[in-house]
Amino acid sequence: QVQLQESGPGLVKPSQTxxxxxxxxxxxxxxxxxxxxxxxxxPGKGLEWIGHIYYSENTYYNPSxxxxxxxxxxxxxxxxxxxxSSVTAADSAVYYCARVGATLPLLDSWGQGTLVTVSS
Amino acid sequence: NFMLTxxxxxxxxxxxxxxxxxxxxxxxxxxNYVQWYQQRPGSSPxxxxxxDNQRPFGVPDRFSGSIDSSFNSASLTISGxxxxxxxxxxxxSYDSNNVVFGGGTxxxxx
Numbered sequence: 001q002v003q004l005q006e007s008g009p010g011l012v013k014p015s016q017t018x019x020x021x022x023x024x025x026x027x028x029x030x031x032x033x034x035x036x037x038x039x040x041x042x043p044g045k046g047l048e049w050i051g052h053i054y055y056s057e058n059t060y061y062n063p064s065x066x067x068x069x070x071x072x073x074x075x076x077x078x079x080x081x082x083x084x085s086s087v088t089a090a091d092s093a094v095y096y097c098a099r100v101g102a103t104l105p106l107l108d109s110w111g112q113g114t115l116v117t118v119s120s
Numbered sequence: 121n122f123m124l125t126x127x128x129x130x131x132x133x134x135x136x137x138x139x140x141x142x143x144x145x146x147x148x149x150x151x152n153y154v155q156w157y158q159q160r161p162g163s164s165p166x167x168x169x170x171x172d173n174q175r176p177f178g179v180p181d182r183f184s185g186s187i188d189s190s191f192n193s194a195s196l197t198i199s200g201x202x203x204x205x206x207x208x209x210x211x212x213s214y215d216s217n218n219v220v221f222g223g224g225t226x227x228x229x230x
Contacts, residue, residue: 037219045223045224046222046223047210047212047221047224048221049219049220049221060217060218062218062219063121063218096164096165100219104170104171105219106153106155106167106170106171106212107155107157107167107212107219108167110165111164113164
């Protein structure tokens with residue numbers, strides 16, 4: 001059973017860059033059957049897909065966030081990462097990493113989520 | 121890109137049946153499969169329906185999904201409601217390489 005775990009700072013200052021890492025265990029991050037995704041959920045609100053990455057480093061981003069997002073992958077460490085630049089209070093949310101099917105984009109395994117607050 | 125619209129909240133009594141809708145704003149609902157996720161308070165989402173109407177192993181048959189092209193919407197129906205079904209339910213679909221979520225529906229079982 002694959003497991004995902006987010007890590008990174010819980011507090012980021014406005015205008016700075018949010019950086020999170022997702023560690024994958026119990027399954028291969030290099031499998032061609034899956035992509036690796038970031039999703040966020042502001043307090044009391046719905047889920048928002050941020051983007052995902054394939055083991056080959058092909059990336060796909062939400063058009064509304066594309067100008068500020070970078071997702072990268074380190075297969076040797078079984079990790080993938082999120083960078084979101086120029087953050088504001090509106091970027092405060094629980095950030096989840098998840099595994100996505102490559103042929104059918106369903107998110108079958110999720111991390112527990114990590115709360116990131118943007119505040120000075 | 122399209123949007124998926126869900127009601128903010130629904131409530132029903134234990135033992136009853138509730139249906140949550142998910143309406144696609146543009147393009148056909150039948151063009152891309154719809155998934156449904158359950159999110160209990162304080163927990164991560166878990167999938168309860170995939171490919172419009174398929175249940176993952178371990179999800180009780182009280183959960184069912186369907187699509188209605190005439191309303192361009194998908195629906196999640198939960199029968200024999202239990203208090204443990206309380207939580208948020210999110211529909212999800214996709215287009216090209218984009219994943220789209222609905223706004224989520226809070227289910228209260230009272």
